Amino acid sequence: MLNELISREDCANCKICCKFEPDELIDAPTFTKEQMQYIKNNINKDLKFTKIDDIYKIELIKYKSKYKCPLLSEKGCMLPNKYRPFDCESWPFYVMKKDEKFVITKSNDCPIFARIDNKILTNFIKEKFLKRAKKIVKENPSMITEYNRGLDILYEFDINE
């Protein structure tokens, strides 16, 4: 879905994604039970996950001075799109909970998003992303973290709207 905003070439030239600073371990992607079982059965049965309510946070592995997702290969993510977690499907957007509402913010780390005007991103959210974000909030509320840093808020919504 986000291919309309960020091309494969952009990402191939950047490669920031899927690696995490030591203070970003909280951002390790979370998976549904079905996704976690697919990974165990088809990619690597030894990968470790921490169960948090009804979701599974993958254990990152040390990579030079950082950490990386163990599903990252030389050719990119090993997962077919169907089994990619919402965290990765939606990034560089974040869907977060703020007070009694939900907000869609953007990461400050993506150099391509940094060049796109926030109004364009907000229009994209309204037209193409909001429906998917609401579905995840309803079906997998444990995946939604609290708004916890000064990220730009692009859109705010109520689940009942």
Ligand code: SF4
């Ligand atoms: S940070 Fe942005 S441009 Fe870089 S790899 Fe991730 S999505 Fe692509």
Ligand code: SF4
């Ligand atoms: S699941 Fe795939 S896209 Fe997501 S962090 Fe891991 S390697 Fe990257």
